Amino acid sequence: MAATETLTAERILEATEEVLRRYGPAKATVVDVARVLGVSHGSVYRHFRTKAALREAVTERWLERTIVALRPHVEAGEPADERLTGWLTALFTLKRRKAGGDPELMATFQVLIGENSAVVDRHEEHLVEQIARILEDGHGEGLFAAPERDFGTTARAVFDATDRFHNPAHAADWSAPDVEDAFTAIVSLVQRALRA
Amino acid sequence: MAATETLTAERILEATEEVLRRYGPAKATVVDVARVLGVSHGSVYRHFRTKAALREAVTERWLERTIVALRPHVEAGEPADERLTGWLTALFTLKRRKAGGDPELMATFQVLIGENSAVVDRHEEHLVEQIARILEDGHGEGLFAAPERDFGTTARAVFDATDRFHNPAHAADWSAPDVEDAFTAIVSLVQRALRA
DNA sequence: TGAATGACAGATATTGAAATCTGTCATCGG
DNA sequence: CCGATGACAGATTTCAATATCTGTCATTCA
Known part of the structure; x- marks a missing residue:
């Protein structure tokens, strides 16, 4: 949704914390994070090389x-x-x-x-x-x-x-x-x- | 095999340790223990009320x-x-x-x-x-x-x-x-x- | 031009049907 | 008589087919 703001590492980290909080470490996916931010998961990989790095x-x-x-x-x-x-x-x-x-x-x-x-x-x-x-x-x-x-x-x-x-x-x-x-x-x- | 010796709690504990050592805690079963001792698993339950107790x-x-x-x-x-x-x-x-x-x-x-x-x-x-x-x-x-x-x-x-x-x-x-x-x-x- | 996309291959996770296990108990045999 | 048995019901685990995810990259769009 909010492609209004630019996508920063900081915003991705916040979204990741939210996803981890909501789904737990086993089920939290990069796709979930991207969905929260309203972007494609490919965009997340522009800021973090791997899921592990995130x-x-x-x-x-x-x-x-x-x-x-x-x-x-x-x-x-x-x-x-x-x-x-x-x-x-x-x-x-x-x-x-x-x-x-x-x-x-x-x-x-x-x-x-x-x-x-x-x-x-x-x-x-x-x-x-x-x-x-x-x-x-x-x-x-x-x-x-x-x-x-x-x-x-x-x-x-x-x-x-x-x-x-x-x-x-x-x-x-x-x-x-x-x-x-x-x-x-x-x-x-x-x-x-x-x-x- | 060795029904020659009587089945004691001690012998069951030894067999259980062996099974745990061999298969690990996730796969060790009461049936395995009974097999090592050459008895039916029902006999094990005569000495220990549950698998947890064992x-x-x-x-x-x-x-x-x-x-x-x-x-x-x-x-x-x-x-x-x-x-x-x-x-x-x-x-x-x-x-x-x-x-x-x-x-x-x-x-x-x-x-x-x-x-x-x-x-x-x-x-x-x-x-x-x-x-x-x-x-x-x-x-x-x-x-x-x-x-x-x-x-x-x-x-x-x-x-x-x-x-x-x-x-x-x-x-x-x-x-x-x-x-x-x-x-x-x-x-x-x-x-x-x-x-x- | 450079950030964002989405299709894709290989890796990982989910699912539900089949197999195994736990714990009970009526029955057997020494 | 008393310990051992094995069939059984319900719970749990396994396994293989299916779905989803990760990470890449050629392409799009502003």
């Missing part, structure tokens, strides 16, 4: 949003230990709200994540960099001890230690009655380990 | 083996901090060897694990109890600080923090070149957190 771009966009949402917690003016707890809590809360609020959409993105491990690896690196920034600040503030090896390695350890509370593979556990306690326990453990 | 029992047996293999690391005469590192390393090594050595069998058991979360929960509780025992000993030896809440909660936090290195859901990551470092980093983190 899905990858959607995945990247989705993950990027998490990075942006967490940025304030890296930069806030509080002491680093509080910022770390804030960052970890924000990440957990974010993921959990998404998982709880729309389980089907979450399942859809889990499939996409499984298809695009390279994108996910890059995303994880970004998150680990955010943690590393907080750790460096914390060391500067005299709150955190010097890292055993380097900030990156310790940041990765913090990220891995909390995996159970941000990795969508564990989303099913996040509605258990005692997750909050388990999460708090891990955060305490991490804080103890880092303390100067 | 699979659950196989899962339980498999998990039990891990508990047994780790027991020595709980009881060894070394200092508790070394026992903890030994226990965590043993668990990781055990899982990783299984995953690397026979990926198909691992995939099979991942399916079974997914089907039997109640059994897995009980199994995890056992493992957490083993950790808690080491933590209590370590506190007695003056190596570990008093737990923030109780030994069980801290033990669970230690278990969760190392999830990435024993949960089969992450098996795909265990062949990465830097897993060893990541594992060592987590263990250091945990040890720092516990130290008196």
Whole structure:
């Protein structure tokens, strides 16, 4: 219908998200995306070389949003230990709200994540960099001890230690009655380990 | 063929493991199990109420083996901090060897694990109890600080923090070149957190 | 001229009929 | 008498024919 607007990668990505949301990852087709946009599917291939590339771009966009949402917690003016707890809590809360609020959409993105491990690896690196920034600040503030090896390695350890509370593979556990306690326990453990 | 021996639950479980190993979780049938044992499938139902119950029992047996293999690391005469590192390393090594050595069998058991979360929960509780025992000993030896809440909660936090290195859901990551470092980093983190 | 189209070949997914499996139970045989 | 059997109904899976989709490209149209 709306050939009124020019066809951009951005518009295609929006349409793709809509189609994924509506039909799920198994049934979403490039033809569906083209239909939503009112163009032929050949036009979509002018902007994305393959269906896989299209899905990858959607995945990247989705993950990027998490990075942006967490940025304030890296930069806030509080002491680093509080910022770390804030960052970890924000990440957990974010993921959990998404998982709880729309389980089907979450399942859809889990499939996409499984298809695009390279994108996910890059995303994880970004998150680990955010943690590393907080750790460096914390060391500067005299709150955190010097890292055993380097900030990156310790940041990765913090990220891995909390995996159970941000990795969508564990989303099913996040509605258990005692997750909050388990999460708090891990955060305490991490804080103890880092303390100067 | 061998109706020479009496049909026991134990023999059925062995046959079921063999069938699962050979055909995988999707194609393994009760009829297959009965054929291996040389009996009619009706006889299998005398010992296990349903196919699901049979699979659950196989899962339980498999998990039990891990508990047994780790027991020595709980009881060894070394200092508790070394026992903890030994226990965590043993668990990781055990899982990783299984995953690397026979990926198909691992995939099979991942399916079974997914089907039997109640059994897995009980199994995890056992493992957490083993950790808690080491933590209590370590506190007695003056190596570990008093737990923030109780030994069980801290033990669970230690278990969760190392999830990435024993949960089969992450098996795909265990062949990465830097897993060893990541594992060592987590263990250091945990040890720092516990130290008196 | 350059974006958009749609027909096309090969790959993938859907569908419904046929085959197999699960779980029950009346019957058999040691 | 008691464990084992195999025929059976309903549920699930398989398989092959059919339909749809992916990715390309010569052609159209603005």
